[in-house]
Amino acid sequence: MVIHPLVVRITHWLNVLAVLVLVLSGWRIYNAAPVFEWFRFPAELTLGGWLAGALQWHFAAMWLLGLNGLVYLVYGVASGHFRRKLLPVSPRAVLHDVGQALRGRLKHQDLSVYNAAQRAAYLALIVALALLVLSGLAIWKPVQLQELTALMGGYEGARVVHFVCMAAVVLIVIVHVIMVALVPRTLPTMITGRLGRSS
């Protein structure tokens, strides 16, 4: 049985690449003029070497994130993938599952069904990435797309939105990777699409 459709697997790994490049190069760009004066990213963790290099990586990878994300969203809506896998998601169920997870009691036996905590996390990731793209466009094109920039609270507001959404994505990814480490059989499934022999 295929748990993760091919489109989801391909877009997942392309998204990993795009987000990795965008976050690491974004940190270098941030350091050139920090939104929060008291906070800078360690230069060794950043990508691009200097501002122009980081911008080149950032403005190359943005196309991958945007186009790949578009394919994923169109597929997710049109195929019913989102409706089947991510909905419904009630706040009560999310709180319950998060509580169970924190006590180490959350079961994830059937990999074809996401629990409420997963649904909430994946939906939040989709929203955060979409907001990153929109705020990124608002920062990149504050004249040509000035209506969008105004919606983001102006140029300086868009920079804050961009930063906060980046932080949300990094946080969700860290939790996601920890969860994969705790339930390692989920990893090959995202590559082959199928359950391994042991399951």
Place this chain on the structure above:
Amino acid sequence: MKRRIHSLERRLFLKQSLSLGALSMLAGCDVTNDDQVQRVLWSMSEWNDRAQAWLFDPKKLAPEYPESRIETPFPFNAYYGEDEVKVIDETDYKLELGGLIKERKAWRLPELYALPQVSQVTRLICVEGWSAIGKWSGVRLGDFLQRVGADLSAKYVGFKCGDDYYGSIDMPSALHPQTILALRYADQILPPKYGFPMRLRLPTKLGFKNPKHIAVIFVSNTHPGGYWEDQGYNWFSGS
């Protein structure tokens, strides 16, 4: 193309960045091959030039702000420190014209002050990310180019500056109504640190596309590049 000029510094930086283990995830590319990765990034930057030229709407105006929002003092920024600002002598100053321009007589400062002037209170956005609102006044570049018989169908307008900076912009951006040859800042004659006697001011591009101390303006169909652009900053850099 000129833009392929590699600076040793950039290559060193790239090498450094490639040592990042994270990049070994770039399946299919030999990430140890600096030149290949660099070529991909540069051609993506050129692709982004085309995408931005396509997105550019010659009629779309940058937002203007009330004078109360002007930032004082307006931040100084250049490729050198504020103590190294070039002081141009007013009496010797001549604006020279070159390339695809019919009337190439040099312009004296009083002649430039006598041309019709326009003002704008706009946001200058630096490639570094910070921004500041200021007020600039001067001559519309489009009007000036028309007056001197420039070939307005040419691709580029280039600038050479008294502080050895140089740059260029696309013709549609040069003809944008908010693109001006600024002679004043905050209603005062442009002080040296803001580019005396004349700087380019266009709110439709990033700050480094607004060269100061302009000494030569030329029109060309050959890509003139720019001081930062030749080192890796995106050439179009439109806002």
